[in-house]
Structures are given as C-alpha cells and as structure tokens.
Amino acid sequence: MRSLDRQRWLLTASVVAAVLVVAGALILFAGADPLVGLQGLVEGVSSSPYRVGEVLVGAVPIGIVALTLIPALRAGVFSVGAEGQIIVGAITATGAVFAIDQLFGGAAPSVVLWPVGLLAGAAGGGAMALLPAFLAVRWRVNEILSTLLLNYLAAGFLGWTLRTWLATPEETATPQSAKLPEAAALPALIPGTRAHWGILLVIVIAVLVFLWNRSAASTRLTVFATRPKLALRLGATRSRTVYSTMLVSGLGAGVVGWIQVAGVNDRLLNSVSGGVGFSGIAVALLGGLAPIGIVLAALFFSALAAGAVGMQSATGTVPASIAEVIKGVLLIGVACIAAYQRNPAAVVRPVGTKDAADEPVVLSAEPPGTAGDHETTIGTLAEAENEGGRP
Amino acid sequence: MTVELWVAILAGTLALAAPLVFAGIGEGFVERAGRINLGIEGMMIMGALAGVWGASLGGPLVGLLAGIAVGLVMAVAMNLVVYRLHANEIVVGLGVTMLGLGLSTYLFQLWVPSGQTNVTVPTVPRTGLGPLADIPVIGPVLFGQSPLVYLAALLLLVAWAVMRFTRFGLAVQAVGTDPASAALRGVRVERTGASALLIGGALAGLGGAVITIGTIGSFTPDITAGRGYIALAIVIMGRSRPVGIALGALLFAFLQSFALLSQSTALTLPSEVYQSIPYLVTLVVLVITSRRQLRRLYRSTKVSST
Numbered sequence: 001m002r003s004l005d006r007q008r009w010l011l012t013a014s015v016v017a018a019v020l021v022v023a024g025a026l027i028l029f030a031g032a033d034p035l036v037g038l039q040g041l042v043e044g045v046s047s048s049p050y051r052v053g054e055v056l057v058g059a060v061p062i063g064i065v066a067l068t069l070i071p072a073l074r075a076g077v078f079s080v081g082a083e084g085q086i087i088v089g090a091i092t093a094t095g096a097v098f099a100i101d102q103l104f105g106g107a108a109p110s111v112v113l114w115p116v117g118l119l120a121g122a123a124g125g126g127a128m129a130l131l132p133a134f135l136a137v138r139w140r141v142n143e144i145l146s147t148l149l150l151n152y153l154a155a156g157f158l159g160w161t162l163r164t165w166l167a168t169p170e171e172t173a174t175p176q177s178a179k180l181p182e183a184a185a186l187p188a189l190i191p192g193t194r195a196h197w198g199i200l201l202v203i204v205i206a207v208l209v210f211l212w213n214r215s216a217a218s219t220r221l222t223v224f225a226t227r228p229k230l231a232l233r234l235g236a237t238r239s240r241t242v243y244s245t246m247l248v249s250g251l252g253a254g255v256v257g258w259i260q261v262a263g264v265n266d267r268l269l270n271s272v273s274g275g276v277g278f279s280g281i282a283v284a285l286l287g288g289l290a291p292i293g294i295v296l297a298a299l300f301f302s303a304l305a306a307g308a309v310g311m312q313s314a315t316g317t318v319p320a321s322i323a324e325v326i327k328g329v330l331l332i333g334v335a336c337i338a339a340y341q342r343n344p345a346a347v348v349r350p351v352g353t354k355d356a357a358d359e360p361v362v363l364s365a366e367p368p369g370t371a372g373d374h375e376t377t378i379g380t381l382a383e384a385e386n387e388g389g390r391p
Numbered sequence: 392m393t394v395e396l397w398v399a400i401l402a403g404t405l406a407l408a409a410p411l412v413f414a415g416i417g418e419g420f421v422e423r424a425g426r427i428n429l430g431i432e433g434m435m436i437m438g439a440l441a442g443v444w445g446a447s448l449g450g451p452l453v454g455l456l457a458g459i460a461v462g463l464v465m466a467v468a469m470n471l472v473v474y475r476l477h478a479n480e481i482v483v484g485l486g487v488t489m490l491g492l493g494l495s496t497y498l499f500q501l502w503v504p505s506g507q508t509n510v511t512v513p514t515v516p517r518t519g520l521g522p523l524a525d526i527p528v529i530g531p532v533l534f535g536q537s538p539l540v541y542l543a544a545l546l547l548l549v550a551w552a553v554m555r556f557t558r559f560g561l562a563v564q565a566v567g568t569d570p571a572s573a574a575l576r577g578v579r580v581e582r583t584g585a586s587a588l589l590i591g592g593a594l595a596g597l598g599g600a601v602i603t604i605g606t607i608g609s610f611t612p613d614i615t616a617g618r619g620y621i622a623l624a625i626v627i628m629g630r631s632r633p634v635g636i637a638l639g640a641l642l643f644a645f646l647q648s649f650a651l652l653s654q655s656t657a658l659t660l661p662s663e664v665y666q667s668i669p670y671l672v673t674l675v676v677l678v679i680t681s682r683r684q685l686r687r688l689y690r691s692t693k694v695s696s697t
C-alpha cells in the first residue's frame with residue numbers, strides 16, 4: 001500500500017510536470033515567451049472583477065454537468081451525451097419560456113418564468129438522456145456510442161430550430177432566437193459582471209450530491225459497478241441503475257441548457273453547449289467524483305479557458321485553443337492517477353476488471369447450482385486480474 | 392433525379408467511404424483484440440492536419456505518410472498510458488480525442504493565422520482504370536476513383552487475409568476472446584494488444600489524411616465532424632469484420648454523399664435533416680445490430696446452461 005501511495009504521488013507530480021512542459025512547449029512553439037504567457041493567463045482570470053465573474057460563469061455549466069454525472073460514473077455508466085442534453089434542455093427551456101410568456105400576454109413575472117425555464121430545461125435534458133438509457137437497457141446498445149451520435153442529432157435539431165420555429169424575427173449574422181423576456185433572465189449576482197444567480201444552484205447541487213454520497217443508494221451504485229449480482233440482491237437492477245443515473249445526468253445537463261440561455265446569453269445560440277459536455281466528464285474525474293473536488297476542478301477548467309484568452313491577447317501569437325490541449329493532457333493524466341487509487345471508481349478502473357458487468361443477466365435461465373459456481377469463478381478471475389494488473 | 396446525379400452520388404459514396412474504411416479496419420483490429428480506441432477521432436483529425444501539412448511540403452505521398460506517422464505516435468502514447476500505467480482506456484481515449492481536437496486547432500491557427508487564406512494542396516487525382524472507366528454508369532462510379540479508394544479496397548482484402556490466415560490474426564482474436572487462455576498458450580497478450588492498437592492508430596491517422604488530401608485539399612478545425620465515432624460505430628455494427636466494416640462505411644458514406652448532392656434538387660427538406668440523416672441511420676443500425684447480438688447471446692447462454 002505504501003508503494004502505491006508513493007507511486008501515486010510520483011504520478012501526480014509527473015502529470016503536473018507534463019502539463020507544464022506541454023504548455024511551455026506549445027507557447028515556445030508559437031514563438032512567445034512562456035513567462036509572458038503565464039502573466040497573460042493570470043491577468044486573464046484576475047485583472048478585473050468582470051474577468052473573475054467570467055470564470056465563475058464558465059464554471060457553472062461544467063460544475064453542474066460534472067456533479068450530476070457522479071452517479072452515472074460511479075455506477076460505471078459512461079454517458080457522453082451531456083452536449084446533446086444541454087442543447088435539448090436549452091431548446092425546451094427557451095420554447096417554454098416564450099410560450100408561457102405569451103400566455104401571460106408578454107408580462108409574465110419572474111416567479112413564473114424561472115421555474116418554467118428550469119423545469120422545461122430539466123425535462124428536455126432528462127428526456128434526451130432516457131433515450132440512450134432505454135436503448136442500453138432494452139437492447140444493450142453501447143451508451144457511449146449512442147450518446148455521441150445523439151449529440152450530432154441534437155446539434156442538427158438546434159440548427160433547424162434556430163432557423164425556423166424559434167428564430168428571431170430580426171436580421172442577424174448568426175442564427176439565434178429572439179431575446180428572452182426581461183423577466184426570464186437570471187439577474188446578476190455580482191454587479192458589473194455576468195456572474196448570475198445560477199452560481200447558487202451549483203452550491204445547492206453540490207450539497208445535495210454530498211448528502212447523497214453518504215446514502216445507501218450511492219453505495220448500491222458502487223456495488224453495482226463491481227458486483228452486479230450482489231447489487232441485484234440489494235435492489236439495484238441493471239435497468240433501474242442505468243435509467244436513474246442517466247436521468248440524473250440528463251436533468252443536470254438540461255438545467256445547464258436553461259442557465260446558459262437565461263443567465264449568460266439571454267437568447268438561444270448555436271454555441272449553447274460549447275464543449276461543456278466533454279469538459280464535464282474531465283472535471284468529474286479530476287475532482288475525484290467528490291463534490292468539493294468537482295467544484296474546484298470546474299473553477300480550474302473555467303479559469304484555464306478564460307486565462308487562455310488572456311494569454312492570447314498578452315502574447316499576440318498563442319491561440320486560445322491551447323486550453324483544449326491542456327484539458328486533454330489533464331484528462332489523460334487524471335486517468336493515470338486514478339488507476340493508482342486504492343478504490344478507483346468504476347469508470348476509471350483499468351481494463352480487464354469489469355468482466356462481471358458484461359455477462360448477460362439471465363438468472364432465471366440458469367439452474368441455481370451453476371449460477372453460484374459461475375459467480376465465484378468470475379469473482380476470483382476478476383480479482384486475480386485486479387491483483388495482476390497492478391505493477 | 393437524373394442518372395448523372397445518381398452517378399455523382401454513388402461515386403461520392405466510394406470517395407467518402409475511404410477514410411471510414413481505413414479508420415474502421417484499424418479499429419477492427421483493436422476491437423478484435425478486446426480493446427477500444429475512443430481516441431480515434433483525435434487521431435483522425437491530427438492525421439487530417441498532418442496530411443495537408445505533409446502534402447504542402449512534399450506532395451500527397453508525404454502527406455499520407457505524415458498522417459500515418461502522427462496516428463502511430465498518438466497510438467504509441469496511448470498504449471503506454473493504458474497498458475503500462477494501467478489507466479482506463481475509455482477515459483484516456485476521450486482525453487486523446489480532446490487533445491487531438493485541441494492540438495490540431497492550435498497548430499492550425501499557428502500555421503494559418505486567422506485572416507490569412509487557408510493553405511490548399513492539390514488532392515490526389517482520380518485515375519481511371521483504363522477502358523473500364525469508360526463503361527457507362529459503373530465506370531465512373533467504380534473505376535474512375537482516386538487511388539486512395541482502390542487502396543482502401545485492397546486493405547480490406549489484406550485485413551481479411553491477415554485475420555484469417557496469419558499467426559498474428561489468430562493471436563489478436565485469441566487475446567480478444569480469452570486473454571488468460573491465450574497467455575497460457577504462449578501468446579504475448581500485451582504485445583499483441585499493443586500491435587493492434589498501433590495498427591489502429593496508424594490507420595486512423597491515414598484515414599484522417601485521406602479526408603483532407605483525398606477529397607477536400609485543405610484543413611479546417613473540426614473537419615472530421617465525428618467521423619472517428621462513426622468509424623467506431625461501424626466496427627461495432629460490422630462485428631469487427633472487414634465485410635461488415637465495408638458495408639457500414641458504404642452506408643454512412645452513401646447517406647453523406649446523398650445529403651451533399653441532393654440538397655440542390657427538388658427534394659425540399661431542411662438542410663439539417665440531410666446533415667443529420669447519416670448519424671440517425673447509424674444509430675438505428677447500431678440498435679438493430681445490438682439487438683441481434685443480444686439475442687444471439689441469450690440463445691448461446693441458454694444452450695450452454697441446460
């Protein structure tokens with residue numbers, strides 16, 4: 001165990017070193033001075049209250065997506081569909097807000113429009129998540145692939161929406177919806193910035209997840225990921241687990257869709273999801289599937305994006321897309337570190353130890369005796385590989 | 392719809408299928424070895440950038456080699472992380488994709504700063520196969536293609552033969568089906584898996600390069616538009632078999648080609664519908680094949696337990 005700890009610290013140090021080396025090399029390659037770049041990065045996140053606000057605003061969607069992904073990732077359900085769920089949530093939220101506002105003759109109060117947007121967004125995102133969950137439960141369609149493909153379908157639907165039924169009547173350069181009614185917009189939490197009340201929602205969700213983490217339901221998911229048959233006796237069937245965990249992530253992503261429309265842009269844009277879905281997974285893992293870790297990681301990711309813009313303007317040559325490269329390196333690094341945790345979450349466990357989850361659940365078809373034998377073999381095999389898989 | 396349009400659509404189908412076939416064959420090896428490479432999208436887009444860069448320096452052949460090299464390097468790195476450091480391959484795969492998408496954009500923006508005209512390279516010219524290309528309809532569709540399409544077809548045959556007749560192919564399948572038994576029989580599990588991943592990476596890079604220097608001639612960020620994921624879906628649909636991969640690639644490419652070319656005709660559907668159809672159909676086919684595989688699984692389990 002001690003050597004495991006040492007290896008983990010060594011790995012963490014080398015991941016940090018790798019990120020710094022990659023970032024430095026990229027900046028040097030762009031013909032700029034890394035120190036000037038670093039200065040730009042720091043200025044980009046802290047030089048004015050507005051910039052700080054931008055970091056907070058950017059952390060909200062990533063944080064919510066990552067927090068609501070915890071149950072799915074803990075259960076080993078790998079949903080990559082947050083992008084599409086955000087898009088659908090944003091569309092339903094925008095549509096519902098406009099519809100309700102019309103019902104009130106264009107003067108609906110905020111008390112009505114906020115919950116409507118929130119609920120409609122959550123419903124849209126949730127519905128979008130239930131589809132791949134259904135496919136995964138009913139026909140074992142790989143949820144990674146189905147959610148990835150659905151992301152493209154959602155993007156197509158958004159493009160069509162913005163040209164047709166939700167398009168603004170004004171002439172605009174980029175397709176967008178009309179501006180939301182004033183009352184539907186989330187007010188600024190910090191004056192002079194775009195930091196809106198949605199930030200408080202992150203804290204609420206983080207507390208809820210924190211409490212949930214200590215519940216029996218959370219433990220059942222962990223059991224489900226490692227020993228599905230035992231989980232079955234605890235009441236965590238495969239279908240219930242997949243449906244509930246994907247629904248939670250879908251609800252969260254849908255809410256993000258509403259927040260991005262009502263809090264940040266005041267209208268529906270093509271860029272509403274903007275890569276948040278993938279960052280969300282990275283942040284959830286970087287934060288170790290723990291609420292506090294995730295909130296910090298989300299702030300870090302957001303600061304990285306804002307800082308990269310600062311770096312671009314400070315150096316003049318370094319493109320802001322450097323942030324994406326660093327995020328990728330970080331995600332790979334996190335995967336390395338996670339493999340050396342004592343109890344890695346199901347999704348970051350090395351390959352070869354998830355065999356038990358892949359067998360078909362056909363309990364009724366098997367005589368009781370063989371079923372028991374079968375389970376022990378798989379259990380010991382998985383354990384043997386677990387031991388052998390570690391250097 | 393005229394005959395000429397259909398000829399154009401079908402000819403376009405083969406051209407668009409080529410990158411998917413390359414990437415799909417590579418991923419086929421990876422999945423036969425019991426692994427999955429979710430970094431394929433990142434490898435393809437890096438290959439696409441390297442392809443244009445190489446072609447602008449020393450012609451199309453250099454471009455293709457540059458694409459292969461980049462894919463190979465990324466696969467070596469991925470192999471190192473997943474099988475030496477035991478990181479989870481799905482997370483690493485997503486990381487590689489993120490890295491590839493980001494790095495390709497970064498390098499491209501350094502190479503061609505915004506406001507400057509994009510670098511274009513001449514695409515690989517179509518080479519008619521002599522008199523065969525003059526046959527009406529079939530000629531231009533099958534025999535008037537770029538050499539890359541013929542290369543893709545050849546590679547399908549080679550992949551099939553390697554899987555079927557070579558020691559390596561057998562080892563890959565053994566490792567994928569039952570690594571423990573394979574190891575007992577003297578197959579080097581890690582090395583076989585690594586070779587499969589390297590083949591997958593090299594072919595993904597090549598597939599990316601084929602997108603840019605095969606048909607378009609220039610790079611733009613996110614040019615692969617999920618083609619890597621499509622390749623993954625095709626391999627799962629085709630059960631990692633060359634024929635299945637080829638059929639899947641042709642189906643997706645046909646829909647894509649149809650979407651590109653029929654927008655201008657009398658069919659007045661929104662353009663987004665055309666753009667979404669390939670992804671939708673891929674999803675539907677994925678559902679159908681998953682369902683069939685599930686049924687087969689149930690059947691075999693029932694037989695073995697009674």
